[in-house]
Amino acid sequence: MKPEEIRKLDAYFKRQFQNPNLQVKARPRKDDSAEVYIGDEFLGIVFKDEDDGDYNFSMAILDVDLG
Template sequence: MKPDEIKKLDAYFKRVFNPTFVVKARPRKDDSAEVYAGDEFLGVVYIDDEDEERSYNFTMAILDVDL
C-alpha cells in the first residue's frame, strides 16, 4: 500500500473511530496495512480493486478472552 493511501486511511480511522488509531505499513505486504489503537493491534485493512472502483476492507478478529 502506498504511503499516501496509508495517510488517508490513518486520517479516516482517527476521524471516524478514535484519534488513538494508527495505520501502519506491513513489512512484507504491499496490498494491506495494519491498524492499531495505541500499541494494541486491532486488524488489517486490505485493498479491494477487483471492481471498477478501488475500495478497502477492514478485518478485525475479536478474541473470546477480550470480551
C-alpha cells in the first residue's frame, strides 16, 4: 500500500474505534496490505481490493483470548 493510503487508514481506524493507540503500519516485503496494531499488539491485516478500490480488514480471534 502507498504511504498516503496507510495514513488515511490509520486516521480512519483511530476515528472509528475512538482509540488514538491504533496504528496502521506497512508490511515488510508486502505492498498489497498493511498491519493494524494497538500499541505493540497485532490485531489484523487490511487488504485493498484492486478491482473495486475497497478495503477489507481481517482479524483472527483466538479461543484462548476469549477465556
